[in-house]
Amino acid sequence: MSDTPDEKTPAQPIGDDLIMPYADGVLAPDQRPAVREALARDPELMQRFEGFLFTRGPLARAFDAVLAAPIPERLLEAVRGPTPQRTRPTVSLLGSVRLARLAEMFRVPDFSPAVAVPAVLVGLAAGWLAHYAIGIAVPVDSRGVVDTASLQRALEVTPTGGSAKIARGLSLAPRFTFATDQQVWCRQYALIYGDGLEAGGMACRAPDGVWQVLMSTPPVPGVRAQGPRPAGEGPGGNTPPNNENVLDGVRSLFKQGDVLGREKEADVIKDRWKTP
Amino acid sequence: MTDELRSRMVELLPRLRRFAVALTGDLDQGDDLVQETCMRALSRVDQWQPGTRLDSWMYRIAQNLWLDRMRAKKVRGVQVDVEAAEALAGPNGRRVVESRLTLDAVGAAMAYLPEDQRVLISLVCIDGLSYKEAAEVTQTPIGTVMSRLARARRELHARLEGHTREAIPRQQAPKPGRNT
Structure with a gap:
């Protein structure tokens, strides 16, 4: 397997360096399909993905009161x-x-x-x-x-x-x-x-x-x-x-x-x- | 020039305050940090370059002041706010899992993170900076920012959702430190 996530190969490993930007909506469009497929077939990766979503939404909202105070x-x-x-x-x-x-x-x-x-x-x-x-x-x-x-x-x-x-x-x-x-x-x-x-x-x-x-x-x-x-x-x-x-x-x-x-x-x- | 800068600083105060509270995990300590940050910034206003981002500059000052404060605490032997960390646990030691996170719960979970990760969580997840902007504030390579950030987010998710692991027993809170 390749250690360089930027390479586009079918065997490209899907790690946090791709899942996190995907969850944050900043992953390059050409890299998204591979991440989507990996998430669909691997529950552990999906859990990581959900974790990244969680720490971008609910986590930030907990500080809304500070921002509005x-x-x-x-x-x-x-x-x-x-x-x-x-x-x-x-x-x-x-x-x-x-x-x-x-x-x-x-x-x-x-x-x-x-x-x-x-x-x-x-x-x-x-x-x-x-x-x-x-x-x-x-x-x-x-x-x-x-x-x-x-x-x-x-x-x-x-x-x-x-x-x-x-x-x-x-x-x-x-x-x-x-x-x-x-x-x-x-x-x-x-x-x-x-x-x-x-x-x-x-x-x-x-x-x-x-x-x-x-x-x-x-x-x-x-x-x-x-x-x-x-x-x-x-x-x-x-x-x-x-x-x-x-x-x-x-x-x-x-x-x-x-x-x-x-x-x-x-x-x-x-x-x-x-x-x- | 100074009046305009002061006006922009006032506009920035709510965000700076949120950033400081996220770092310190405490409203009063956060306000102390904001006050110190503003005074430091105004005393070194000649170091700010017009045309560059005021928020990044102020965040960097706040971050450095806070890191200095944390280092001083370590010298004095204070490692972690165990009381805050234990707020995560319910009466039976069960982790609190809430549909709506409270500031206390998030602050307690963040208290377990190394300082550099806490800074990144505050900048990216709470304030919404991009990885690149966070790298500029922390003066850290973007690859390092991403790896630390991912680690921190996984840890926070595990602690706040309580659905993956019980990595650290209640009475053995970790000692925050710079992570590489």
């Missing part, structure tokens, strides 16, 4: 530095004048009759900013199940029209991407729960590359039958929920120019959110 603050601080250094830029992301206008907007009932102010989970007072603008350790959905690393990645790379799973039974779907006159990128998004509820939020990207959640709304039953909209498209004929009305109003206040279309947004994501 919130990242401890000490690890985030090890990378980003102490928290106080990153709380300050948030307030300047949108500009104090605009923030004042926004705070005023939420105090004035005629902003929109459809807007149920109590439905807004998070206020926009200075105290809120001081607490939530940290945007790192604080869970960003009202159920407290989102770890910020997943959210950061979802906001960083997910195009409008797509969605990204950020926790078990919870996905983030960007709705709009836009720039402010403060030269800051912001994204309005929906948090879609597996049980049919939908929340919303708005986050802006600080100069250090961290997405900071500026606003979030509580989960309400999803009213939209259609999926996420493509970049640049509005909500269509459906009436958006009140929470989304609030977010739309906030977006209108801060947005400079149009929301990004699909191609432009793809370029911005590809360029890693260079300054608008």
Whole structure:
């Protein structure tokens, strides 16, 4: 018998060097038939094959919980530095004048009759900013199940029209991407729960590359039958929920120019959110 | 540059954490390793070449730190986490066979593997790197990677499925060491 498994002969020995890549789906196509035949006729080889499958599927899934778990603050601080250094830029992301206008907007009932102010989970007072603008350790959905690393990645790379799973039974779907006159990128998004509820939020990207959640709304039953909209498209004929009305109003206040279309947004994501 | 790198490191943290937990078999120790890895990486950021894979570089740092830690343990005479290894056994010494593997069970089974095999399991089976990528992280020839990996996977399967052998009695856990 040959000691070189690469040789194609009928007597080619079938060992782990072929069975393992076969189980992992990376064996060269021309070598697969020989492995298939050997597995069919040799129970011991089949057992090895099953072992390789086992250590690629169930074994890896045992670590899913680690992957989805919130990242401890000490690890985030090890990378980003102490928290106080990153709380300050948030307030300047949108500009104090605009923030004042926004705070005023939420105090004035005629902003929109459809807007149920109590439905807004998070206020926009200075105290809120001081607490939530940290945007790192604080869970960003009202159920407290989102770890910020997943959210950061979802906001960083997910195009409008797509969605990204950020926790078990919870996905983030960007709705709009836009720039402010403060030269800051912001994204309005929906948090879609597996049980049919939908929340919303708005986050802006600080100069250090961290997405900071500026606003979030509580989960309400999803009213939209259609999926996420493509970049640049509005909500269509459906009436958006009140929470989304609030977010739309906030977006209108801060947005400079149009929301990004699909191609432009793809370029911005590809360029890693260079300054608008 | 540094801000961008930090941002990418944050994105990498969940995977790095999973890798570290797989190596150490313990969440707290895994987080310690991740923290040390990040601090080491940031202190040597000039050694990372833009355009190369950040994850491979970070994994290599984590792997080296962990191997150093394991060597130090051996010097102090700590050989294996027997308590963790015994978690595999049920009340009657029967091996736990579950339809859904728990993290504890996998960690306990991996504690029996030599360090180099544990690294490869973590890189390939858990993180999904290719054999070639794992060879680059561990700076080991790909043939060696494949043979060690196959051995490790067979051992893990035997322990976790419990349907082949009872190679090692409960009180005689093996001493992890570099395998060739």
